[in-house]
Amino acid sequence: MPGDEERATTDDAAPKTGNSATIAAAFADGPAYVPYLAVGDPDYESSLAYVEALDRGGADVIELGLPFSEPIAEGPTIQGAVVRALEGGMTPDRFFAFVEELDVDAPLVCMTYYNLIYQWGDSDGPRSFVERAAEVGLQGLVVPDLPAEEADPLREACDEFGLDLVFIVAPTTEGERLERIMEQVSGYVYVQARLGTTGAKSDVSDRTTESLDRLRGYDVPKAVGFGISTGEHAERIVAGGADGIIVGSALVDIVADGVENDRPTAAVAERLEALSRELKAGAERGFAARTADAAPGDAR
Amino acid sequence: MTETSTTETTTRPGRERGREDGKFGRYGGQYVPEALMPAIEELTDAYRRYVLGNEDGFMDEFRERLADFGGRPTPLQRAGRLSERYGREVYLKREDLLHGGAHKLNNALGQVLLAKYMGKERIIAETGAGQHGTATAMAAAHLDMPCTIYMGERDINRQRPNVFRMKLNGSDVKPVTAGRGTLKEAISETMRDWAATVEDTHYVIGSVVGPHPFPVMVRDFQAVISEEAREQAIGKAGDLPTDVIACAGGGSNTMGSFAAFVDDGSVALHAVEAGGSTLEVDEAAGVAPNSASLYAGEEGVLHGARTKLLQDSHGQIMESHSISSGLDYAGVGPELAYLVDEGRVTPVAVDDDAALEGFHRLSRTEGIIPALETAHAFGFLEEHADELGDRVVVTVSGRGDKDLESVIEETDKRDIAGAPDMSMFTGGI
Numbered sequence: 001m002p003g004d005e006e007r008a009t010t011d012d013a014a015p016k017t018g019n020s021a022t023i024a025a026a027f028a029d030g031p032a033y034v035p036y037l038a039v040g041d042p043d044y045e046s047s048l049a050y051v052e053a054l055d056r057g058g059a060d061v062i063e064l065g066l067p068f069s070e071p072i073a074e075g076p077t078i079q080g081a082v083v084r085a086l087e088g089g090m091t092p093d094r095f096f097a098f099v100e101e102l103d104v105d106a107p108l109v110c111m112t113y114y115n116l117i118y119q120w121g122d123s124d125g126p127r128s129f130v131e132r133a134a135e136v137g138l139q140g141l142v143v144p145d146l147p148a149e150e151a152d153p154l155r156e157a158c159d160e161f162g163l164d165l166v167f168i169v170a171p172t173t174e175g176e177r178l179e180r181i182m183e184q185v186s187g188y189v190y191v192q193a194r195l196g197t198t199g200a201k202s203d204v205s206d207r208t209t210e211s212l213d214r215l216r217g218y219d220v221p222k223a224v225g226f227g228i229s230t231g232e233h234a235e236r237i238v239a240g241g242a243d244g245i246i247v248g249s250a251l252v253d254i255v256a257d258g259v260e261n262d263r264p265t266a267a268v269a270e271r272l273e274a275l276s277r278e279l280k281a282g283a284e285r286g287f288a289a290r291t292a293d294a295a296p297g298d299a300r
Numbered sequence: 301m302t303e304t305s306t307t308e309t310t311t312r313p314g315r316e317r318g319r320e321d322g323k324f325g326r327y328g329g330q331y332v333p334e335a336l337m338p339a340i341e342e343l344t345d346a347y348r349r350y351v352l353g354n355e356d357g358f359m360d361e362f363r364e365r366l367a368d369f370g371g372r373p374t375p376l377q378r379a380g381r382l383s384e385r386y387g388r389e390v391y392l393k394r395e396d397l398l399h400g401g402a403h404k405l406n407n408a409l410g411q412v413l414l415a416k417y418m419g420k421e422r423i424i425a426e427t428g429a430g431q432h433g434t435a436t437a438m439a440a441a442h443l444d445m446p447c448t449i450y451m452g453e454r455d456i457n458r459q460r461p462n463v464f465r466m467k468l469n470g471s472d473v474k475p476v477t478a479g480r481g482t483l484k485e486a487i488s489e490t491m492r493d494w495a496a497t498v499e500d501t502h503y504v505i506g507s508v509v510g511p512h513p514f515p516v517m518v519r520d521f522q523a524v525i526s527e528e529a530r531e532q533a534i535g536k537a538g539d540l541p542t543d544v545i546a547c548a549g550g551g552s553n554t555m556g557s558f559a560a561f562v563d564d565g566s567v568a569l570h571a572v573e574a575g576g577s578t579l580e581v582d583e584a585a586g587v588a589p590n591s592a593s594l595y596a597g598e599e600g601v602l603h604g605a606r607t608k609l610l611q612d613s614h615g616q617i618m619e620s621h622s623i624s625s626g627l628d629y630a631g632v633g634p635e636l637a638y639l640v641d642e643g644r645v646t647p648v649a650v651d652d653d654a655a656l657e658g659f660h661r662l663s664r665t666e667g668i669i670p671a672l673e674t675a676h677a678f679g680f681l682e683e684h685a686d687e688l689g690d691r692v693v694v695t696v697s698g699r700g701d702k703d704l705e706s707v708i709e710e711t712d713k714r715d716i717a718g719a720p721d722m723s724m725f726t727g728g729i
């Protein structure tokens with residue numbers, strides 16, 4: 001699995017930037033493209049091919065969704081993916097097997113809801129899930145229904161096993177709340193671009209800039225997600241100061257289209273790879289524009 | 301006017317539980333997306349100031365509106381024929397006589413008024429049986445707030461009269477098609493709406509479920525049921541009841557009926573859940589043909605709280621079932637889960653058949669047509685009367701007008717002693 005050697009050097013990582021050196025490295029040189037897919041959508045084998053296509057398309061970190069029956073933070077697109085994956089027989093055990101089988105370079109982050117983490121294995125609490133996640137080579141977790149207030153047990157388990165714990169910061173997060181989250185976060189902070197649930201949008205929210213401004217002083221990579229669907233969005237968001245972009249629904253739309261139109265797995269994988277390249281190129285253009293702007297800015 | 305009851309309740313420790321931090325032993329908490337947390341903090345602050353502190357006379361206005369608009373207090377009625385049948389005094393706490401036809405208005409009016417005090421501009425709510433949706437729609441019309449109600453598609457079909465009522469009161473009813481189209485999906489969908497509109501919208505949750513402060517706040521609004529019943533019982537029977545029986549879906553009727561009695565160790569508290577068709581669970585299909593989360597559930601995290609849930613071995617939430625939409629939910633309030641673990645509340649499951657028989661029995665012997673949810677409590681009384689003390693209070697949480705179509709259909713499928721022949725109506729009324 002990727003990152004095994006790096007995890008050995010975990011102790012060297014600054015506490016603020018997290019446990020896993022591989023995720024920090026993914027953000028170190030240039031903007032990070034962070035795609036999301038629900039694992040097992042629409043079945044185990046196709047899903048393997050799809051995630052590998054994201055990796056070929058230039059993913060710097062991959063968020064793997066472990067489907068939960070009540071995905072309250074998801075809009076209709078990802079809800080659809082979750083339903084297909086559960087109907088396809090995805091379970092936490094199969095999810096871990098999937099991660100072990102996956103052949104990709106990008107570090108992997110599991111995105112799921114707290115009940116699945118809490119219930120897994122014999123331990124009372126999240127510890128055995130995190131232990132197993134570390135064993136199969138996952139580098140981090142994002143848990144959309146776990147605010148900082150309830151996160152201590154999971155944070156401890158992640159520290160014990162060298163995983164990053166990514167938190168979401170919403171447009172409504174400010175002041176003390178923001179500080180509390182920034183004390184707990186590691187790896188990267190997931191900047192939610194707009195209020196509401198996940199879903200591809202045709203525009204970029206103004207509130208992203210405000211959120212990035214609030215986060216400016218914190219020494220953690222900032223990845224923006226919720227609504228990004230094109231290379232142009234990616235460009236604008238990175239030009240506006242993001243260290244990375246997170247894209248889910250726009251990719252899931254391609255998988256859903258494949259299911260609806262009965263397209264061959266290879267054709268769907270190709271489209272996922274192509275959109276990935278577009279998004280990554282957009283992020284890089286945005287980064288180039290930002291660094292070009294910043295250079296003369298020093299003398300201003 | 302309100303001073304005496306406020307000080308009286310605050311000296312009783314049971315009423316303090318969870319108010320500070322939303323924890324009930326291992327249950328409770330705030331497991332919600334970050335986008336909602338600032339609103340939940342704002343609500344917690346408003347709950348402390350207005351509900352607990354009566355700031356700006358909030359509680360005075362609430363009580364006055366509950367009396368004038370809602371029709372409180374509701375009677376505690378001695379049920380003569382049931383008393384005779386079971387050989388003990390049976391009293392009915394008549395929440396079916398509250399405006400709207402169920403206990404739900406106590407909470408809905410409290411929360412819509414609170415939203416108004418908080419300066420919110422819009423109300424959203426979920427509903428299962430449509431009773432909470434109806435109560436919220438009424439309160440929203442009464443207090444001039446725009447209102448959107450999410451309701452599972454299956455429940456819309458089961459509870460059509462309530463859909464009409466919500467629309468008549470000017471609310472927008474949005475069908476939810478996910479999953480089995482029942483209460484669980486409606487709550488998830490309302491939370492999604494809230495995540496997008498949280499800055500100007502208040503989510504009026506319909507039971508003692510969800511993240512803190514909802515479980516304590518809804519309990520405090522519903523506690524008026526047992527505050528009245530306790531005084532009425534002492535007045536009528538000269539003593540506290542020996543038993544209080546209430547049906548439990550999310551648990552607002554139960555917590556409301558129990559709250560004032562929790563510190564009275566001599567009063568046995570029975571929470572009656574929907575046993576559905578059976579307590580057996582189909583793991584492979586992810587279906588629990590019941591809604592008995594207190595009786596058969598396991599600890600987990602759903603819709604913002606840690607509580608007892610119907611879930612499979614992986615932690616996926618099961619589809620629940622009950623003949624009554626209002627009990628058809630895979631979770632239950634965290635305080636009830638705690639009181640069950642502590643041995644203070646006894647959970648019991650009553651199946652669809654016994655509930656339907658209870659429905660017909662109460663209709664024929666007492667002239668009260670109960671909601672199918674409520675009918676479960678009378679199923680319990682029939683099956684367990686011998687084990688009860690001699691002064692029993694049963695909360696009639698709602699009236700059954702909304703259920704007539706389901707009852708006709710379900711009665712026609714069964715052979716129920718004493719039920720009228722309704723076959724001529726089975727095509728619809």
Ligand SMILES: Cc1ncc(COP(=O)(O)O)c(C=O)c1O
Binds near residue numbers: 402430431549626671
């Ligand atoms: C009449 C009636 N009783 C009971 C319930 C169950 O809800 P809760 O357990 O929150 O009281 C409902 C829910 O809709 C209801 O309409």
